[in-house]
Amino acid sequence: MREPDAPARPHVSVVALRAAAYAYEDGPTVLSGLDFDVVDGRALALLGRNGSGKTTLMRLLSGGLRPAEGSLTLDGTPVTYDRKGLTRLRTTVQLVVQDPDDQLFAASVEQDVSFGPLNLGLPDPEVRARVAEALAALDITPLADRPTHLLSYGQRKRTAIAGAVAMRPRVLVLDEPTAGLDPDGQERLLDTLQGLRDAGTTVVMATHDVDLALRWADDAALLTPSGVRTGPAAEILARRDLLDQAGLHLPWGIAVGELLRAHGLPTGTTEGPRTAEELAALVARPASGADDV
């Protein structure tokens, strides 16, 4: 098996932190000696216990915070934290914060989503086209004229994401985007993110949901007290030692896969069944399927 945190050679990083450290004023060091890559075209899930530094890391990647030590690079070039450098970064990387109320401020949905493109100085037709595209992508076109303070929580989350999508970033960084959404809302958001991925957007998502991470992500990064461990999601999320350090449980599919294997039953893929339907299909198979293991 490939060492999970070995560098993925053919992959190209869009943004990367090198030997980065960060401490809040009067606070302890949150991250130190951190090497972290956001690889072009890969979907990355960022996991770790409360207070492990996920939000801090995302703010470092999107330029809201500046590393106290080390550097952030964009396409291999160090980011400069002047106006020009930050504009270059923010047109590439867009962060959607966890609480939509920290992000939304305009009177209506349309005004909020158009704020970023207008701020880029784009011509009106271009702004309108981007806003229409972002509203459609997030399935909130009928809400365009609604006052933001009258939206439900899930609608506010979608509006906040639409604001970032309207910037057409190469990298979309989402801080716990599914938290607080109902199951149908979560599924619809995952479909939306799949559409953005298919269109070429690199997506980074912080989540506490290991099952969602396994199902959705190409790669997983676990923030543990001994540092960040990154690799293919199916490998990283099968590492009990790392999951323990990060205060997380084994994903359901991997746990069921282990159980099936222990009983000499087929497991399908190495990560095991991902849904109850996949499990039902496996156990309905004739016993000769055990050869698949």
Ligand SMILES: Nc1ncnc2c1ncn2[C@@H]1O[C@H](COP(=O)(O)OP(=O)(O)OP(=O)(O)O)[C@@H](O)[C@H]1O
């Ligand atoms: N503005 C701040 N000032 C001082 N300390 C802060 C600030 N923001 C975060 N911290 C501290 O930094 C550490 C990392 O916080 P961070 O918000 O990055 O964690 P997290 O992994 O996103 O947690 P959660 O899962 O609860 O969202 C925590 O110990 C937190 O208390």
Ligand SMILES: [Mg+2]
């Ligand atoms: Mg957080």
